[in-house]
Amino acid sequence: MGKGGDKAGNADIQKTYTWDEIRKHHSRDDQWIVIEGEVFDVSRWSRIHPGGSKVISHYAGQDASNVFGAFHKPQDLQKVRKYMKPILIGRVAPDQMNIADIDKDFKELKQRAVKMNLFKPSYFFFFMQFAMIMALQTIAYLNFIYNGVHWYTFIVTTLLWGTAQAQGGWLQHDFGHISVFDNTNLNRWVQRIFTGAFKGGSGLWWNHMHNQHHAKPNVMDKDPDVRIEMLFVVGDKMPLKVAEKKSYILPYNWQHKYFPLIGPPLLFPVYFQLTIARYFWQRKNTMKVEIFLFSLYYISLCYIFVPIIGILGTLLFYELTRVIESSWFTWVAQSNHIPMTIDQDLERPWVPLQMHATRNLQKSPFNDWFTGHLNFQIEHHLFPTMPRHNLYKIKPYVKELCLKHGIDYQEVSLSRAFKDILSSLRHSGELWFDAYYNLHDKHD
Structure with a gap:
């Protein structure tokens, strides 16, 4: 045809x-x-x-x-x-x-959410998030001005600025999912400005990567968050696939031990920075605005801190705050996904696709703040444009939908979630180890 x-x-x-x-x-x-x-x-x-x-x-x-x-x-x-x-x-x-019955029921659930005004953002909520971030950064700066530069003030300022950056990550995530303003274009532009000028990142790069994750979460060769076989193998299928290549890169059977050392702390300072640079280079003819916004953060950082702590001090300060932000983000994000099913694209309907790849963390004031409400990861993946402050309201109806169709709805504590990351990595590493050396022995 x-x-x-x-x-x-x-x-x-x-x-x-x-x-x-x-x-x-x-x-x-x-x-x-x-x-x-x-x-x-x-x-x-x-x-x-x-x-x-x-x-x-x-x-x-x-x-x-x-x-x-x-x-x-x-x-x-x-x-x-x-x-x-x-x-x-x-x-x-x-x-x-x-049309699958579950798709029909999900469509009805979304219509209910619309009638309940759950896609309507609270401008006050998001203003308070922005105000909190600005307050943390202001206090961090004033700590140097009024208390001087000492090892303990350096630590306090670094922790405050790193916390502001981590919370800023959740806010740019909101803009990226067009859930802060009613106007889609306004969300997109504010995200680009905020992510570039306030965080030293790239809104366009983030959309390019994160939208793939939401479209096909935990699907090998499609979700960029599980394209990590150079450093880690995850799930039950990837370890076997990597073992079949017979290319020994890292001792994956030890990955649960080296993950805390090179995974969370280096994701932002190394991997994200390199991928952003590559993204800019590949699209250099259309990235002028993005590069300008990206550069503003580093210019302002030097303008604020170099006169106080010098060039080397500013460089150390920057790297430490990136490590804080990176570790914070990675432990939260992976607690929802790594312990779940990771497979090839099976063309599952929307609800089973998301439910196999996501789980929730228990609700509490601290968990809500610490995770940027991504403790409601299931609801966020099913309704990515829903403002995060409304996700808990749709949760009971999502659980009813899952119960009706026999789909497992998983929710664990924050501490359990962090432990599961390491136990999942250990399990996957052992699968790789057995498969790799069995294949190796056979060919020998």
Whole structure:
């Protein structure tokens, strides 16, 4: 049949396709997706998709109805669909339209959430988050000004600034999920400014990486958060896959011991900085604004602290605050995902896909603050544009949905979650060890 792009945009398109035909179109230059029974040729359009080309390519040849609904605010869905008319090429054949019961129930749950105004942000809540971050940074600076530069004031200022950066990470996460303002473009621009100028990061890079994670969480070769086999193997499948390559990189059977030393503390200062630099270089012709915002943070940091603690002191201060932020983020983020199922893309419906990859941490005032409300990871993954202060309100209904369909709803304490990271890494490392040396012995 070839690509249907030549016929795209015709309002009276009657062309129908079987799933066998749709699934053929999943290559880099030939991608079709299905949304609410309609077939779209996104081969060219994916390259300019605001959420990144990878998000769409991960669903090439598949039904993307739920991920499309999850990534756009409810009030924006109709407007976005209008922009997609030029790439509409037909519909799924009527006899091929089999909507899972759980998808129907989830759609009803989302409609309930809309009626409950759970997608409506509280500007006061987010203002207080911003005020807290600014207060922490101001107190950190004034600690040097009024108490002088001593080893103990250096430690206090570093802890305060590192805490501000960690909390700023949760706030930029809110902007990135377009959940702070009603206007999507305002969220995007504020995220770029805040992430660049206040955190020394990149909003566009973050969207590129994080949207893939939400689209296919814990799916090997699609979720960038589990593309870590150079340092770690996770889950039950990746260790065997890496062992089959017979390339001994690290002693993964010890990974539960070296993870705390090189995983959390080095993620931001090393890996993220390198990937941001590569992202800028690969897109250097369109990154001028992003690089300018990114540079503002480092210029302001030097302007504030070099006169007080010197160049070497500022460099040490910067690296230590990055380590604090990195460790904070990594332990929280991985506690929700590493102990869960990690597998190839099985094209699961939206709810089972998210539930197999996520779990919650128990609610408490400290956990809410410490995790940026990502202790409600399940609800956040099901409804990524829902403001975090409303996630607890939808939780009872999500549990009812899971109970109805026999899906395990997992929730653990914060301490248990951290222990599970290490036990999961140990289990995966042992799987690799057994598989690698069994294969090695056979060939010897």
